[in-house]
Amino acid sequence: MSEQNSPLRRIADRVDRADAEGEDTSVGQVVDALGERSHYALLLAVSAAAATPLSGIPGVSVVCGLLIAVISYERLISQRKVHLPDRLSERSIRSGRVQQTLRKARPVINWIDRHTHKRFEALFRAPLIYLPLSVCLLSGLAMPFLEVIPFSSSIVASGVLLISMAMVTRDGVFALIAAFPYVAVAVLLLTVL
DSSP: OOGGGOHHHHHHHHHHHHHHHSSSEEHHHHHHHHGGGHHHHHHHHHHHHHTSGGGGSTTHHHHHHHHHHHHHHHHHTTOSSOOOOHHHHTOEEOTTHHHHHHHHHHHHHHHHHHHOOOBSGGGGSTTTTHHHHHHHHHHHHHHHHHTTSTTHHHHHHHHHHHHHHHHHHTBHHHHHHTHHHHHHHHHHHHHHO
């Protein structure tokens, strides 16, 4: 697997190096290490958390949905880098914690990098990039309301996860596959309502 075709591994390596540089790592250092695609990497991380059974815990869908909406909105208004409030940016993460998390995530990161390729790249350039970002924004705004139907927000978060994975890896096939969770939610809502 060439370095060129390993976007997630490159991001993980940069974050890993940021954690190794000092005693403790600040949240701001981690975001800086994410680089140019920091919005997409953060969307990936937040939606991955929301797509798990964690979303069954009251409030998790609300928090994750609002984070997804804010990150998507910020990218839509052309922020090149994620802007964090100073208080959050300066929060420290105990030394080695990021590396430990990345060690556990490496098999998944390697699997994704092996199975993604640059396809349908036009989806990730203006003006088309606004479509998946808008879907992520609307998904994030809908997630707090979907909390009343158990685990429906997990399905929406799976769609955001696939879209953000597509944006990080520039693989349009994953953006197209992301339609499936949204169809599932539509069917679920039509059945419930």
